Amino acid sequence: MSSYVDLLLAVKTADCLPILIGDPISGSLAAVHAGWKGTSDRIAQKTVERMAEQQAVDPRHLIAALGPSICGTCYEVGEEVANSLGRTASFLSKRESHPGKYLLDLPLANREQLMNAGVLPQNIHVSGACTFLEPALFFSYRRDGANPSLKTGRLLSVIGRAASLS
Numbered sequence: 447m448s449s450y451v452d453l454l455l456a457v458k459t460a461d462c463l464p465i466l467i468g469d470p471i472s473g474s475l476a477a478v479h480a481g482w483k484g485t486s487d488r489i490a491q492k493t494v495e496r497m498a499e500q501q502a503v504d505p506r507h508l509i510a511a512l513g514p515s516i517c518g519t520c521y522e523v524g525e526e527v528a529n530s531l532g533r534t535a536s537f538l539s540k541r542e543s544h545p546g547k548y549l550l551d552l553p554l555a556n557r558e559q560l561m562n563a564g565v566l567p568q569n570i571h572v573s574g575a576c577t578f579l580e581p582a583l584f585f586s587y588r589r590d591g592a593n594p595s596l597k598t599g600r601l602l603s604v605i606g607r608a609a610s611l612s
């Protein structure tokens with residue numbers, strides 16, 4: 447028996463967090479782009495809630511992968527972003543040496559959202575790689591975006607499912 451690719455979903459990022467979500471039982475898939483805006487809009491949590499409502503997915507079966515993104519010690523954000531996320535959030539820390547600046551941990555924030563939506567912690571896999579710190583491996587908008595002589599590419603994160611030919 448052979449199989450073919452039935453569906454591929456991809457998300458393009460350069461510092462933002464790519465999140466791939468799959469249900470091995472129903473075959474439902476999602477590819478999510480979570481920067482500070484998406485995180486503030488709770489895109490990861492809403493995606494799982496929608497999969498549960500519209501596709502009868504049980505969140506406890508979902509497997510999620512959080513790919514490389516800018517990390518929680520490199521991602522500095524201002525007052526406005528901090529306010530939209532809720533300043534006391536566990537994934538935000540105040541920079542004492544830089545007044546009005548905060549560090550945002552996108553993987554931590556989105557892991558929390560997935561768990562709020564019912565995804566089990568053992569089913570959430572976090573890459574932990576930092577796009578900003580590894581120029582040989584990853585594109586980074588924060589690192590290269592301001593330099594006009596560099597073309598900032600994007601990281602493509604793909605999730606797919608196969609179907610069998612009978």
Ligand SMILES: [Zn+2]
Nearest residue numbers: 517520576579
């Ligand atoms: Zn970093």
